[in-house]
Amino acid sequence: MLRGKAGTKIYLSLRDIYESIQGEGLLVGTLSVFLRFQGCNLRCSWCDQPEALEFADPNMELTKVLRIIRNFKAKHVVITGGEPFCHKELITLSKSLLETGYSLQIETNGTIWLEGMEDLASRIHITCSPKATASFFVNPSVLKYASELKFVVDGTLEEENLLRSEFIHFLLTGRVVLQPEGNKPNFLKKAFELQKKLSEAGYRVRVIPQIHKFLGIP
Numbered sequence: 001m002l003r004g005k006a007g008t009k010i011y012l013s014l015r016d017i018y019e020s021i022q023g024e025g026l027l028v029g030t031l032s033v034f035l036r037f038q039g040c041n042l043r044c045s046w047c048d049q050p051e052a053l054e055f056a057d058p059n060m061e062l063t064k065v066l067r068i069i070r071n072f073k074a075k076h077v078v079i080t081g082g083e084p085f086c087h088k089e090l091i092t093l094s095k096s097l098l099e100t101g102y103s104l105q106i107e108t109n110g111t112i113w114l115e116g117m118e119d120l121a122s123r124i125h126i127t128c129s130p131k132a133t134a135s136f137f138v139n140p141s142v143l144k145y146a147s148e149l150k151f152v153v154d155g156t157l158e159e160e161n162l163l164r165s166e167f168i169h170f171l172l173t174g175r176v177v178l179q180p181e182g183n184k185p186n187f188l189k190k191a192f193e194l195q196k197k198l199s200e201a202g203y204r205v206r207v208i209p210q211i212h213k214f215l216g217i218p
């Protein structure tokens with residue numbers, strides 16, 4: 001039984017646990033168990049998880065969560081939200097999953113870091129998605145450990161938002177993904193235009209729509 005320092009059980013505020021393929025970003029196509037945290041510190045206008053934004057009391061005990069995960073076939077776990085870094089239990093959850101042999105991915109808006117994640121972060125694929133609602137701010141610790149930056153291409157994203165000095169290293173190493181908002185054709189076109197401009201400047205970005213939505217799966 002997993003317990004906190006005071007010997008109490010650890011509870012997580014989760015919205016959902018389900019198996020599907022990863023439909024976004026550099027690990028697209030990976031069979032994954034998704035854990036969706038409840039509660040986010042931002043409010044993006046086009047958020048496709050509006051029911052996961054309000055914070056709620058913890059509702060699932062960690063041992064039970066691990067048992068549910070074991071019942072799925074996937075050996076890759078995606079922790080998403082909401083915003084996972086709003087929840088201090090993320091550290092124990094991540095540690096438990098890594099110790100059990102799962103590969104782990106965390107999807108974050110990048111604004112928050114949790115002290116104590118440093119020892120685990122190099123073993124986790126961190127997908128950071130900087131948001132206009134946070135003026136594209138990314139916490140330096142998230143930037144240090146992020147595996148990829150994923151930008152949602154909408155009506156407001158501009159080239160200058162991608163060319164911030166702290167993002168250049170990701171542009172040079174091919175770890176920037178442009179994801180057209182809602183797979184809309186006008187934003188797909190805009191993503192290809194941004195990709196072309198950035199390529200001409202010597203940067204490497206990938207345009208990857210949300211594959212799971214094309215396939216009609218969660």
Ligand code: SF4
Pocket residue numbers: 040041042043044046047048049053081082083109131
């Ligand atoms: S950061 Fe993510 S979960 Fe939070 S409002 Fe924006 S899109 Fe939704």
